[in-house]
Amino acid sequence: xxxxxxxxxxxxxxxxxxxxxxxxxxxxxxxxxxxxxxxxxxxxxxxxxxxxxxxxxxxxxxxxxxxxxxxxxxxxxxxxxxxxxxxxxxxxxxxxxxxxxxxxxxxxxxxxxxxxxxxxxxxxxxxxxxxxxxxxxxxxxxxxxxxxxxxxxxxxxxxxxxxxxxxxxxxxxxxxxxxxxxxxxxxxxxxxxxxxxxxxxxxxxxxxxxxxxxxxxxxxxxxxxxxxxxxxxxxxxxxxxxxxxxxxxxxxxxxxxxxxxxxxxxxxxxxxxxxxxxxxxxxxxxxxxxxxxxxxxxxxxxxxxxxxxxxxxxxxxxxxxxxxxxxxxxxxxx
Numbered sequence: 001x002x003x004x005x006x007x008x009x010x011x012x013x014x015x016x017x018x019x020x021x022x023x024x025x026x027x028x029x030x031x032x033x034x035x036x037x038x039x040x041x042x043x044x045x046x047x048x049x050x051x052x053x054x055x056x057x058x059x060x061x062x063x064x065x066x067x068x069x070x071x072x073x074x075x076x077x078x079x080x081x082x083x084x085x086x087x088x089x090x091x092x093x094x095x096x097x098x099x100x101x102x103x104x105x106x107x108x109x110x111x112x113x114x115x116x117x118x119x120x121x122x123x124x125x126x127x128x129x130x131x132x133x134x135x136x137x138x139x140x141x142x143x144x145x146x147x148x149x150x151x152x153x154x155x156x157x158x159x160x161x162x163x164x165x166x167x168x169x170x171x172x173x174x175x176x177x178x179x180x181x182x183x184x185x186x187x188x189x190x191x192x193x194x195x196x197x198x199x200x201x202x203x204x205x206x207x208x209x210x211x212x213x214x215x216x217x218x219x220x221x222x223x224x225x226x227x228x229x230x231x232x233x234x235x236x237x238x239x240x241x242x243x244x245x246x247x248x249x250x251x252x253x254x255x256x257x258x259x260x261x262x263x264x265x266x267x268x269x270x271x272x273x274x275x276x277x278x279x280x281x282x283x284x285x286x287x288x289x290x291x292x293x294x295x296x297x298x299x300x301x302x303x304x305x306x307x308x309x310x311x312x313x314x315x316x317x318x319x320x321x322x323x324x325x326x327x328x329x330x331x332x333x334x
Contacts (some may be wrong), residue, residue, distance in 0.1 A: 005140075005158045006175045007104050007210055012037040015069060018050070019087065021102065022071065022095035026088045036069065039099050041233045050099070053079065054092040057288060071095045093207075094198050100208040100232075107208035110193045113156040113174070115139035119149070132169060144180065159191075168223070175229045176213040185223040185245070190215070194228035194235075194251025194269065207231060209251060216240075222247060222263070231269070238275070250287070262299065274309065298324075 012035040019028065038049045042058060045051040045067035052071040053062045059079040062070070069085035070077075077086040089095040101108065115138045119131040128145030135149050138157030143149075147161055150169035155161065159173050162180035167173070171184050175191040184190060196207030211230020215237045221227065222245035229235055230252045237249070238257040248266045249255070255267075256275035265279050268287030277291060280299030285291065290306040297303060298314030298321060307313060312321040319327075 006212060007107050009038070009103055010105060011103050012048075013102055015050075015085070018069075018099055018102070022087065022089055022098050024087050024089055025074070026086065028085070031085070034068070038103055039096065039232065040067070042067070042070075044233065050087075052092055052096045053077075054096075055288065071099065091198075094200070094205070097198050097205055097207045100210065104208045104210045107210045108193075108206040110174070113138050113154075115157050116154065150186065156191075162217075175211075176215065178215045179217040179219070179239075181218045182215045183220040184215075185221065185225075187224040188221050188226070190221065190225075190227045191229045192226065194231055196231050196251060196269075211235065211252065213237070216257070225249075228269075244281070256293070280314075296321075 015031050015034040015036050018036060036050050040049050040051055042051050042061050042065045045065055047066055047068055049067055050069040051065055051067035053076050062079045065084060067084055069087055070080050071087045071089060071092055073092055074088045077088055080086055116136040119135040119137050122137060126143050129143045130148045132151030134152050136154045138155060140158050141155050142160045144161060144163030146163055147165040149167040152169055153167055153171040156174035159176050161178040164181045165178060166183045168184060168186035170187045172189045173191055191213045193209045196209055198205040209229055209231045211232055211234045213227050213229050213235045216239040218240045219237045220242040222243050224245055225243055225247045227235060227249045228251040233252050235249060235251055236254040238255050240257050241255050241259040243261045244263040246264045247261055250267060250269040252270040253267050255273040258275055259273060259277045261279045262281035264282045267285045270287050271285055271289045273291045274293035276293055277295045279297045282299055283297050283301045285303040292307055292309035294310045295307050296312045301314050301318040302316035303318045313319060314321045314324045
């Protein structure tokens, strides 16, 4: 995650205090005064920060991490660089949540923005912007020239919106950066907290969501869509990618450029979508998958495995479309 203008950050914290907090199952020595300045992804973490590894799916990138320490499990620590301090725990997700809450104690809930003011009172700050009625704007919001914002929309504090954008009515944008020429249609919510929690006995523990949403140039979000901000990394809608109505994009999802996603598609957390991908209506894509470039996914499909470049799939579970057609014909013949 890049520098965070949206959340107040605490720390640094002594590594020994973090170890005590998360209850490591291995022992350490000589780290009493070592300070940790943040928690980041495997790829973004710096030498004075920590990261986490919860799945062998990320073995390749974990071997290259620059993080000083990594929260992981005993069976995964072998994938990490030798110099990285391995913090082995029984529950990686729980430990990451505990550490994230140390650095960002107010990122586990979407607290109301108390700095909102009616755009009528601050129009002089945005001379090149056209506002509808009852638009509310937060503190330190940046909006480019020739941008239109429809009635009853809310742009929360620190959001950045580029030039020549069109924001519909009843839109809510928070924790987001919107590039030039983007379009968000009526009723969509961009940047809300993702669906992150740890089930613990009878009380679920909410996971801080400290990323943001990035909508790149000339991207479009249809009506009544929900785009969740990232939990640690950012959620990204790529350049010239269009989403139809009622699409849900979960936290940490990264969608490439020139993609077309039809209505009522749902993409679960941390899945990566390549460039020039087409997804038919009501398709569902599981989390932590990688969908290659030029992939076509038929409407109503359920994708539960990663797909290589140029795949064409359909069905539940999604299979190559030629195989799907053969099975369908066989069923009819029977």
